[in-house]
Amino acid sequence: MRKFVIVATAFAAVGTLAATTAQAASLGRPCTTAPEAQWLSLDTLRARVEAAGYRVQRAKLKAACGEIYALDRNGARVELFVDPTSGQIVATQ
Numbered sequence: 001m002r003k004f005v006i007v008a009t010a011f012a013a014v015g016t017l018a019a020t021t022a023q024a025a026s027l028g029r030p031c032t033t034a035p036e037a038q039w040l041s042l043d044t045l046r047a048r049v050e051a052a053g054y055r056v057q058r059a060k061l062k063a064a065c066g067e068i069y070a071l072d073r074n075g076a077r078v079e080l081f082v083d084p085t086s087g088q089i090v091a092t093q
């Protein structure tokens with residue numbers, strides 16, 4: 001019985017971690033519902049994030065959200081989720 005509880009707990013922990021990672025990667029929702037024609041260019045998004053004090057390493061647009069991988073002012077790695085219509089940072093990870 002004890003072995004079953006340990007295994008069940010391990011599976012539950014892995015399932016929770018996987019669900020949390022999937023939600024965090026996409027925020028669980030798009031950053032905008034505006035049509036793509038209204039989005040800023042990726043270069044503009046990068047420039048706005050850099051103006052906010054981050055050093056951009058990689059950027060992409062995914063699921064109506066700008067995903068920018070950068071270093072903060074202390075050199076720590078961060079993932080920023082940016083609204084592609086305004087360049088506003090809507091979440092960090």
